[in-house]
Amino acid sequence: MARNNTRFIEAHNKLLTICDKTEIGGTLQSENVLAADLGVSRTVIRSVLARFDDIGLIALDGREKAIQRRTRAGDRLEKPATLLTIEELEGRFLDWVLRMDVPPGTALNVAQLAKEFGVAPHTLQEFLSSLSRFGIVVRRPRGGWVLHGFTKEYALELSDFRTVLELNSVQHLVALAPDHPIWARLDVLEQAHLALLERIDRDYHDFSVLDETFHEAINSVVTNRFVKEFQKVISLVFHYHFQWNKADERTRNADAIQEHLAYIDALRSRDVGRAQAAALRHLATSKQTLLNALQANSHTL
Amino acid sequence: MARNNTRFIEAHNKLLTICDKTEIGGTLQSENVLAADLGVSRTVIRSVLARFDDIGLIALDGREKAIQRRTRAGDRLEKPATLLTIEELEGRFLDWVLRMDVPPGTALNVAQLAKEFGVAPHTLQEFLSSLSRFGIVVRRPRGGWVLHGFTKEYALELSDFRTVLELNSVQHLVALAPDHPIWARLDVLEQAHLALLERIDRDYHDFSVLDETFHEAINSVVTNRFVKEFQKVISLVFHYHFQWNKADERTRNADAIQEHLAYIDALRSRDVGRAQAAALRHLATSKQTLLNALQANSHTL
DNA sequence: CATATGTTTATTATTATAAAAAGCAATTAT
DNA sequence: ATAATTGCTTTTTATAATAATAAACATATG
Incomplete structure (x- = not known):
């Protein structure tokens, strides 16, 4: 065996259903039509038809594909366990x-x-x-x-890189026109932050997701495939580390929310210097949190 | 056949040389020692010894590996064409x-x-x-x-990303102590630029390499694996595009050298603002050159 | 008892191959 | 006649099988 024949089996079972919708003695459509309908190549259809002929479901004769009997439960093929992509x-x-x-x-x-x-x-x-x-x-x-995993050096370099990218985003963001959707989005985010702050004692856990959404929003103003690719890795790393360091999680997250709020305020001022300063302040805290999480998680020198 | 047996053949031929250095009747060292000497596993050594026994070069008897004759030219095995890694x-x-x-x-x-x-x-x-x-x-x-290839969008995004990274490098660079090796390196580069400028009419072609070295030097002050990984792609892309756009190559390169010299000067001033401005000026030109190269090279919308 | 060899097991790189797709030529029905 | 359909061939990709290597373990020997 080489390739898994999932496509064949899927087409096979779908075609069984089609057969059942046609009366005995009726004929199936052309190979081309069936292939197009099921979204597979003609080769697959031909293999299926050949099998149908074998098991006596249809009679192949030239371009005649006459249905001989109803399908049985046993006709259906079992799908193999599908592997992850x-x-x-x-x-x-x-x-x-x-x-x-x-x-x-x-x-x-x-x-x-x-x-x-x-x-x-x-x-x-x-x-x-x-x-x-x-x-x-x-x-x-x-x-x-x-x-190589997440050593202290890796975390430091990742944080630094993140900072570089985000400061660039900030620079772009403050220059955007007032009717740009980002401003409305920031308003919504601000409300979400305030709301979470009210119920922080209970739901401090929810901050991780909010943090990710917040940074994603800021960086979304830069349309650059390289930035986006890295953003994926960065957010994953930070997201997971968030979940480990349980010490002081409540206060840590409450503090971070305050930083986010100040960050949003600074962005609204449209003053690049002020905005970047606020960003830096929060990113520095974030970096420290990441390092602490690593420290707490055993195998780090 | 599955894996190529380059290791076996190399060890085989090396061991032939070792045999020649030992007199007839002498014995080879233990498998472990040979394996360590040749930097391969014992399994490989054993295969080689088995073949030597086959062709009557040595006589295997327990842990005795007595040499029977001198090696001949025909004993050597031909190395298969090695595939690229x-x-x-x-x-x-x-x-x-x-x-x-x-x-x-x-x-x-x-x-x-x-x-x-x-x-x-x-x-x-x-x-x-x-x-x-x-x-x-x-x-x-x-x-x-x-x-996907190098569309105009790709070039734009790549240039922008490059600018972000390099401005960051500049910021780090100007803050470095006077005894940091980068300053001496910039001095050397400056001389190289001046020297090329003198013979620019003839050797304008050499600028491509110099440009790469120059930017590499500037970015080398940031020790960040993400930056470095991207630098590889960036420098490759810029390097190649350099070679296509033949129009005005001489003047274009002469101008670029002037920009580099101004850039070096600005760096020496230790003034972040001035240095970044000079960097931006050059990077903007570079971006334009890349875009022109794309335009010139047919299939771009 | 330390070192060497014999044997077995595990793991990776590459090859061979089945599945699927695509293309071309021959054939048939309208 | 010609458009559609089938039969056959060629390409191409994904996976399984396999040879080469490495490593581990067991046994033997000086």
């Missing part, structure tokens, strides 16, 4: 890594991990290769991968 | 893409390209996956890759 893998893998179930420097076992995540080894390999662009994993000289 | 592939691929032999939107044929570049299809696949992080290629829904 490379996109779905991203979330699962980062989740695993960022929780630091494994210390930095560990060799990754592609075959075993692939089984664990329910993907083809080859898919994981490919994914690791793309992750290596962010330095989360590195390729070993003679095959294999090593998890 | 994924790192070597990067240069070759970007070279191919950036010359825009193919218009944006083209579907990439993995099997064919792999043959062309002399790599395993699987290696190319992995490489494309990592490139997709930079948006140069994108994965198609049901397998396959599409070259």
